[in-house]
Amino acid sequence: MTVGHDAGAPSGAPAAIRTRGLTKVFKGGQVAVDALDLDVPRGSVFGFLGPNGSGKTTTIRMLLGLVTPTAGDHALLDRPLAEALPSVGAVVEGPAFYPYLSGEANLLRYDAANPASSARDARSRVGQALERVGLSAAAGKRYRAYSLGMRQRLAIAAALLRPRELLVLDEPTNGLDPQGTREVRALVREIARDGTTVFVSSHLLAEVEQMCTHAAVMSHGRLVAQGTISSLHGGRPALLRVETPRAAEAARILDGLGLAEVTAAGSHVTAELGGHAPEEINAALVRQGVPVRGLAVVRPSLEEVFVGLTGEGFDVDG
């Protein structure tokens, strides 16, 4: 079930998550995850993207041992699962707690389930976890009375009960207000700074773009791309966009400088930047008397990359 350290593999860094041919076919023939080869390097903040129903949660359930794969191998932290799990914090498919217990009592309950946690410092660790997610004031309140965002925060607090080597967060900002979302992003960055690997599933692309160093994209249970955020962008060229009342003239100059795909339209010109320095292009335009109102380098957003990979359709992956 587990994959050892393949000594011959060129990937130098140890893996936080590694899967090979990971597949899940549910009863009834639904292929939820199809031959997944995932490599999450240690220390990365890894965005796990994909449309609804593309198999993200099923993958996470397999990684955590909740669901048995139909085929394939997987390993967390290069260790057997039972030994890795105490060092892994997880949020899987939203929060789930005992409604009649307080937030604090709920965390103590989950902490008691971890054989690697000691009862001695449990209270202080629970207190710290609650503080990190801004729930200290609601610690004694029954979970039943928590708002959606408070519940989500409590789930994140449960993942932070101990110092972790890996955090697996399935849509952690679901239901959070803008402040909450920002706080979670800041929290993830802070956790990552301490050396913890963060594996975060989401379909909020802007969020992933802001917070992640790496990403993978799922579609219909298959992995369609994975790599660093810049390498994902790298598939598409950056564009230069110049605003000027004399667009035709500017286009001629850009052509002359050797830029590709130069198109003039109305009061602006676009071209592929290629290896050129934008400041030199600006200087050249000004030198030749073209008034430059604005000049910008436009990189394709992750959203465009994502839509390019998973298609425009709105239908869920069935």
Added chain:
Amino acid sequence: MSTADISAAGTSTAGVSTPAAEASAAGASAAGTEVLGQAAASARTAGRSGGVAAFARLLGSELGLTFRRPRNLVMLALLALVPVLIGVVVRTFGSDGDAGGIVAATAGNGLMLTFVSLYVLVPLLMPVAVAVVGGDAIAGEANAGTLRYLLTAPAGRTRLLAVKYLNAVVFSLALTVTVAATALITGLALFPVGDVTLLSGTTVTMAEGLLRTLLIVGYVTAGMAALAAVAMALSTLTEIPIGAVAGTVVLIVVTQVLRAIPQLDWLAPYLLPTRWTGFDAVLRDPVATSDLGQGLLAFCAYTVLFGSLAWARFTSKDITS
């Protein structure tokens, strides 16, 4: 670095060739032991020495949930009320009529109320309470979604099942002790205290009577614990706790009906309810140990059988709730 590469759909990730993956899969067990880091190794040693303490902590947490849950406390309180009711009724109406047998015996000695109360509660009401706790054990956590967090904590499936079962056994014991204790107190308060006349007509001292009551409490607890194993097995089959509880109660009722059918006499010894009321063996002189032994054997057999079923199911189940 392979992670920096983009793998397009259908092509394999550059840098991670299939043979490498196969090789690693083939040598997984060997490599798995080699790569154990210092931390993992020390965690394992700590796990061994602290394993008992950690298990006790989880059991403590489980007992805390069970015995603080209003529903369970209400069940205990209601069942504790039954001996009081019986005592008051016998005291009020039993003495002035020509009541015979067991009622007269109850009116004649404070200790007999314990026996009578258990005889009334053991066939159905106590089992229902145990079914509620046992049936809720896994299905309740699955239904609330807390099961996935317990298992990723990681509680361990076998460990969690063991804790849940022990919790149900402790609840069974608490239930039996509660009923017996209120019956004893009520009996001593309402009826004469003294030597006890057994079912076989011989008389024993009050002290021996108390000792025999303890024996009954142990026997009834074992019977309820066997039922808890059945409820737990059903609990691993569903994500709807009420389903597991209702299923267990239906099983109890059906077996009670089967017992009552004369043509099925041969089946009766193998049914749990037949054995539950077998504790009257304690009230014979000498104690009918072979009957008690057979009853305990049946409880053991049920516990092992249904415990194994629960384990087999729970350790292989996909947790998708």
